[in-house]
Amino acid sequence: MSEKTIVHLLRHGEVHNPEGVLYGRLPGYHLSEDGVLMAKAAAKWFAGRDVAALFSSPMERARETSEPLAETFGLRVTTDDRLIEAANRFEGMTFGVGDGSLRRPANWPSLYNPFRPSWGEPYDEIASRMLEAAADARDAAPGREAICVSHQLPIWIARRRAERRKLWHHPTRRQCQLASVTSFVYEGGRLVSVSYAEPAAALIRRPSVPGA
Numbered sequence: 001m002s003e004k005t006i007v008h009l010l011r012h013g014e015v016h017n018p019e020g021v022l023y024g025r026l027p028g029y030h031l032s033e034d035g036v037l038m039a040k041a042a043a044k045w046f047a048g049r050d051v052a053a054l055f056s057s058p059m060e061r062a063r064e065t066s067e068p069l070a071e072t073f074g075l076r077v078t079t080d081d082r083l084i085e086a087a088n089r090f091e092g093m094t095f096g097v098g099d100g101s102l103r104r105p106a107n108w109p110s111l112y113n114p115f116r117p118s119w120g121e122p123y124d125e126i127a128s129r130m131l132e133a134a135a136d137a138r139d140a141a142p143g144r145e146a147i148c149v150s151h152q153l154p155i156w157i158a159r160r161r162a163e164r165r166k167l168w169h170h171p172t173r174r175q176c177q178l179a180s181v182t183s184f185v186y187e188g189g190r191l192v193s194v195s196y197a198e199p200a201a202a203l204i205r206r207p208s209v210p211g212a
Contacts, residue, residue, distance in 0.1 A: 002188030003143040007134045009155045009182040010147055012065040013038030024091035025084060031064045038179035038200035043068035045199035052141035056149040057083035066149045082133040083150040088120035123157050123167035130158035138186050152176045162194055178204055
């Protein structure tokens, strides 16, 4: 029987973002006070598990979420650019119909194809890089567990590809809450199941910005 390895895709905690902008890959966005508590809650949830490798997106919010995990397991955090947030041309803008970027005609040409999507990094490319990162994390912890700290959209797209679902989706229907854990279970090199948990559910007070 092939050995079982688990790769956990952990979404970062809440970000301090009082302006409510879509921050995407912009630098300078850090965890809020609640976000720090969420990161600690996630580390507590993982405590006692056989975690042998820890990877993170290069964004500040992801690296800060990984810190309690590194302390819990005595691991070095390896930065993996493939875990980064999806590129999006609306970075730095508020995103919505009211006073957001959707009411500006200059932005409408970017919205012509929601299936790709036309406003940012193609879903297929996101899925490919995320699953490659997950496979490398699996290989770094054979027979044990690894954690990859990433972002809502990349994690959700990786899950949809793993579950053989269409990558196009409605942003409000993503099952990928702040500091949530999407776990890929492998037998040898074969992905056999996906599960989901919310270690910080009690700390979530309001909806987050889609794609954050």
